Amino acid sequence: MVCVLKATTHMATLFFQVHNYTASANTLAAQASCTTQKMADPSHTYLYLGVALVSLLILLLSKRRRSPEALRLPPGPWQLPVIGSLHHLAGQLPHRAMRDLARRYGPVMMLRLGEVPTVVVSSRDAAREVMKTHDTAFATRPLSSTMRVFSNGGRDIAFAPYGDYWRQVRRIAVTELLSARRVLSFRPIREEEVAAMLRAAGLAVDLQSAVSALVSDTTTRAVMGDRWKDRDVFLRELDCSLRLAAGFNLPDLWPSSRLAGRLSGVVREAEKCRDKVFGILDGIIDQRLQKAESGAGVDGEDLIDVLLRIRREGGLQFPLYMDAIKAIIFDIFIAGSDTSATTLGWAIAELIRNPKALQKATAEVRHAFASDGVVSEAALGELHYLNLGNRETFRLHPPAPLVVPRECREPCQQVLGYDVPQGTQVLVNAWALGRDKRYWPDHSREEFWPERFNDGEAAAGVDFRGVNFELLPFGAGRRMCPGMAFGLANVQLPLASLLFHFDWEVLGLADPADLDMTEAFGITVRRKSDLLLRPILHMLLPSLDSSGPPILHTAAILAPLPLATAHRADTSSDDPYEIDVLPMCVASD
Numbered sequence: 001m002v003c004v005l006k007a008t009t010h011m012a013t014l015f016f017q018v019h020n021y022t023a024s025a026n027t028l029a030a031q032a033s034c035t036t037q038k039m040a041d042p043s044h045t046y047l048y049l050g051v052a053l054v055s056l057l058i059l060l061l062s063k064r065r066r067s068p069e070a071l072r073l074p075p076g077p078w079q080l081p082v083i084g085s086l087h088h089l090a091g092q093l094p095h096r097a098m099r100d101l102a103r104r105y106g107p108v109m110m111l112r113l114g115e116v117p118t119v120v121v122s123s124r125d126a127a128r129e130v131m132k133t134h135d136t137a138f139a140t141r142p143l144s145s146t147m148r149v150f151s152n153g154g155r156d157i158a159f160a161p162y163g164d165y166w167r168q169v170r171r172i173a174v175t176e177l178l179s180a181r182r183v184l185s186f187r188p189i190r191e192e193e194v195a196a197m198l199r200a201a202g203l204a205v206d207l208q209s210a211v212s213a214l215v216s217d218t219t220t221r222a223v224m225g226d227r228w229k230d231r232d233v234f235l236r237e238l239d240c241s242l243r244l245a246a247g248f249n250l251p252d253l254w255p256s257s258r259l260a261g262r263l264s265g266v267v268r269e270a271e272k273c274r275d276k277v278f279g280i281l282d283g284i285i286d287q288r289l290q291k292a293e294s295g296a297g298v299d300g301e302d303l304i305d306v307l308l309r310i311r312r313e314g315g316l317q318f319p320l321y322m323d324a325i326k327a328i329i330f331d332i333f334i335a336g337s338d339t340s341a342t343t344l345g346w347a348i349a350e351l352i353r354n355p356k357a358l359q360k361a362t363a364e365v366r367h368a369f370a371s372d373g374v375v376s377e378a379a380l381g382e383l384h385y386l387n388l389g390n391r392e393t394f395r396l397h398p399p400a401p402l403v404v405p406r407e408c409r410e411p412c413q414q415v416l417g418y419d420v421p422q423g424t425q426v427l428v429n430a431w432a433l434g435r436d437k438r439y440w441p442d443h444s445r446e447e448f449w450p451e452r453f454n455d456g457e458a459a460a461g462v463d464f465r466g467v468n469f470e471l472l473p474f475g476a477g478r479r480m481c482p483g484m485a486f487g488l489a490n491v492q493l494p495l496a497s498l499l500f501h502f503d504w505e506v507l508g509l510a511d512p513a514d515l516d517m518t519e520a521f522g523i524t525v526r527r528k529s530d531l532l533l534r535p536i537l538h539m540l541l542p543s544l545d546s547s548g549p550p551i552l553h554t555a556a557i558l559a560p561l562p563l564a565t566a567h568r569a570d571t572s573s574d575d576p577y578e579i580d581v582l583p584m585c586v587a588s589d
């Protein structure tokens with residue numbers, strides 16, 4: 001606000017100065033010509049010319065002084081023409097390079113990615129200013145060239161510009177699509193899919209592929225039901241979309257350049273992917289509409305049913321057209337699948353590398369469910385150590401290390417005293433915050449040590465639900481992740497079940513501490529290498545649900561285990577779901 005006032009005052013001053021000087025110059029010129037004619041005194045001519053020149057100089061200087069350089073922009077490394085600061089990021093993953101740069105230039109740092117001005121925020125206080133104090137000023141998002149295609153021009157939730165439309169779709173997400181009740185209604189799907197994954201484990205398994213398949217199958221069934229053709233094509237095209245949406249594409253670095261757009265071809269590829277995905281969705285939606293017309297009731301609504309019902313009921317400020325429905329479904333896959341699978345991969349890898357933590361977590365799960373013989377989702381909240389482990393995984397490995405970009409939507413906003421002009425992209429480096437020694441003084445901050453969150457330790461009470469700005473795996477504020485309960489459910493049940501039923505050994509490594517933890521570049525930052533493990537059966541496996549065979553994935557199986565004696569999962573429990581829904585998730589304005 002102060003900044004806007006300053007800018008307005010500057011403009012007003014400049015306006016008056018320009019007018020005054022122009023007027024004086026005109027007057028002087030007129031007087032000069034008049035006087036020249038009347039008196040023809042050369043000394044007067046020089047005087048008037050001198051005054052005119054000085055006025056012009058003052059005008060130019062004042063213009064210079066009041067140009068954008070007068071803003072107090074955040075510091076940053078030197079820039080090159082055309083590529084801006086990109087050369088400072090070469091050779092490292094962006095969140096790592098930005099952390100190193102921030103150590104030199106401070107917690108609010110200015111970069112130019114190609115031609116895009118970008119502010120990177122790397123301290124708890126600065127993150128609080130962006131996501132809480134000035135939340136509305138930073139509540140919109142830049143729309144990349146590929147996301148523009150996938151979101152049908154921002155008709156989804158994640159990339160809709162801040163405003164009434166976004167408020168409406170966000171409310172639908174929070175109250176209908178991703179509410180605690182809805183997440184709970186998908187519990188049988190999760191239990192069947194986890195049972196299928198456990199039973200598909202062979203003598204050796206790539207656990208990263210297995211959990212990725214698990215999460216996409218669970219999400220697919222929750223969104224569009226059990227059986228439909230083209231499922232494999234759909235998942236392949238989604239994968240392609242995720243690949244295209246990740247990374248720095250030429251048109252996003254030089255948005256004003258038509259050449260960059262033409263050279264890259266990424267938009268054309270994105271359109272092809274989108275058309276295939278949307279074509280398949282059209283088929284599924286048509287079937288549902290026909291079913292609804294024929295009067296057949298919907299038993300057990302999936303998310304497509306929910307969206308079509310909301311559309312039918314009407315009464316919305318913005319009618320829910322099909323292009324919006326498809327963009328929202330696309331969003332749920334893009335925002336929901338990879339994030340959960342990435343978290344699961346890191347959680348398992350960290351436990352395997354840290355035998356003491358693995359032993360504690362395993363003992364806790366086995367003790368809690370020994371008498372049932374199966375992990376019950378309703379009781380997962382009681383697993384104290386495993387929940388600390390989840391927090392520690394999010395601290396070290398937030399799946400979206402730079403959160404999701406925000407953009408300054410006000411003429412100028414201040415962060416820690418620096419001016420951030422309108423249109424600047426803002427990145428919060430959640431990965432750097434999770435490893436900053438100022439906030440994590442105990443033990444080694446690079447080490448996986450869930451005990452740091454225990455009562456009496458420095459990080460006791462630090463949580464990931466958007467109130468502690470040093471731990472931001474789900475972001476914070478108005479644009480915070482509305483799918484947190486869904487995501488946590490996708491992580492907790494499989495993780496506890498893997499520990500309950502199996503002991504795990506790393507293949508080909510004498511010391512599990514040597515497990516490769518290199519990060520890969522992508523829309524989420526997952527482990528680069530496979531997670532090849534040998535499962536050793538400890539407890540009989542749950543059976544597959546007889547009411548409808550879940551989808552079995554064979555990609556992860558290297559050699560199948562002989563089927564263990566069936567043990568039915570109890571899915572009839574009425575226990576309340578443990579995961580809270582944050583009031584903060586609801587758009588509040």
Ligand code: HEM
Binds near residue numbers: 158332339403483
């Ligand atoms: C471990 C799992 C997950 C993580 C770590 C995660 C993380 C995030 C983050 C960091 C943001 C940006 C928040 C911000 O800008 O402040 C976000 C936004 C979002 N997430 Fe998630 N997410 C997860 C699971 C899910 C799931 C399962 C869904 C849906 C099924 C989902 C849907 C969304 C949507 C729609 C947004 C955009 C919200 C908006 O812009 O208003 N997420 N998520």
